[in-house]
Amino acid sequence: xxxxxxxxxxxxxxxxxxxxxxxxxxxxxxxxxxxxxxxxxxxxxxxxxxxxxxxxxxxxxxxxxxxxxxxxxxxxxxxxxxxxxxxxxxxxxxxxxxxxxxxxxxxxxxxxxxxxxxxxxxxxxxxxxxxxxxxxxxxxxxxxxxxxxxxxxxxxxxxxx
Amino acid sequence: xxxxxxxxxxxxxxxxxxxxxxxxxxxxxxxxxxxxxxxxxxxxxxxxxxxxxxxxxxxxxxxxxxxxxxxxxxxxxxxxxxxxxxxxxxxxxxxxxxxxxxxxxxxxxxxxxxxxxxxxxxxxxxxxxxxxxxxxxxxxxxxxxxxxxxxxxxxxxxxxxx
Numbered sequence: 424x425x426x427x428x429x430x431x432x433x434x435x436x437x438x439x440x441x442x443x444x445x446x447x448x449x450x451x452x453x454x455x456x457x458x459x460x461x462x463x464x465x466x467x468x469x470x471x472x473x474x475x476x477x478x479x480x481x482x483x484x485x486x487x488x489x490x491x492x493x494x495x496x497x498x499x500x501x502x503x504x505x506x507x508x509x510x511x512x513x514x515x516x517x518x519x520x521x522x523x524x525x526x527x528x529x530x531x532x533x534x535x536x537x538x539x540x541x542x543x544x545x546x547x548x549x550x551x552x553x554x555x556x557x558x559x560x561x562x563x564x565x566x567x568x569x570x571x572x573x574x575x576x577x578x579x580x581x582x583x584x
Numbered sequence: 585x586x587x588x589x590x591x592x593x594x595x596x597x598x599x600x601x602x603x604x605x606x607x608x609x610x611x612x613x614x615x616x617x618x619x620x621x622x623x624x625x626x627x628x629x630x631x632x633x634x635x636x637x638x639x640x641x642x643x644x645x646x647x648x649x650x651x652x653x654x655x656x657x658x659x660x661x662x663x664x665x666x667x668x669x670x671x672x673x674x675x676x677x678x679x680x681x682x683x684x685x686x687x688x689x690x691x692x693x694x695x696x697x698x699x700x701x702x703x704x705x706x707x708x709x710x711x712x713x714x715x716x717x718x719x720x721x722x723x724x725x726x727x728x729x730x731x732x733x734x735x736x737x738x739x740x741x742x743x744x745x746x
Contacts, residue, residue: 443742443743443744443745444621444744446621446623446741447626447740448646449627450682452677452736454732456732457634495731496732497731551732553728
């Protein structure tokens with residue numbers, strides 16, 4: 424009991440000697456889901472080439488650097504797809520979009536074949552982050568293709584469910 | 585009188601003496617030192633700009649009003665400490681991603697938030713009377729690697745005369 428009294432007295436002294444005032448504030452950070460997609464080039468062309476010597480024509484530029492920035496919910500999937508709005512057209516002459524294929528570099532990026540009927544996967548990742556890769560298009564060259572200047576528009580979609 | 589009895593008696597006397605000293609000292613110290621601290625606003629909100637546009641997010645300035653009286657020439661200290669990392673469900677942002685700039689300097693100083701140790705926000709000697717005001721701007725290093733979510737954490741400001 425005597426020891427307890429001594430302890431109480433010492434604690435009391437300590438309590439009055441350390442004077443302090445406290446205040447609190449709340450940190451609030453709202454980070455909504457966000458995404459940004461950027462390309463080193465927004466158009467590619469295929470130079471004229473002999474189908475015998477060049478059955479697969481590389482695009483110019485040879486590759487496009489794709490940068491995918493995504494902020495998503497924890498462990499959510501992020502997908503990048505591409506779809507042609509139409510087949511390759513030169514006036515009334517049409518070549519199938521599937522004549523265009525691509526290869527890739529970079530983690531999560533995937534090679535594929537262009538389609539006008541369904542989006543094709545270019546990359547898939549999990550969670551937030553910045554992903555950089557390259558995509559190199561090639562065109563299947565044939566003697567049977569009618570001459571002309573063909574074009575098509577490609578739509579890339581970056582999505583997280 | 586046995587040694588044990590003498591020890592008990594000494595303890596008893598010492599206890600009474602300290603207790604008396606304590607009661608005597610308490611009103612004197614408590615009455616002499618008066619500390620007041622007000623933080624405004626109580627919620628520090630960061631804007632929602634993407635990391636490319638704003639690599640660092642700045643919150644609206646926080647006003648810190650403090651008053652120190654009866655402190656003689658002794659030092660006073662204003663610290664800030666987070667209760668943990670910024671939390672949104674299972675997602676975390678290290679609270680060290682939060683820094684601050686503060687004016688006037690001195691007595692205020694810039695720093696980096698910690699949840700393990702109180703960080704000095706301002707310090708001085710003697711009194712701050714009448715009420716003095718400081719402005720603290722909290723900043724968050726923005727990153728694409730953060731999970732989307734609404735993150736919260738409590739900050740504790742402490743004004744003391746150590």
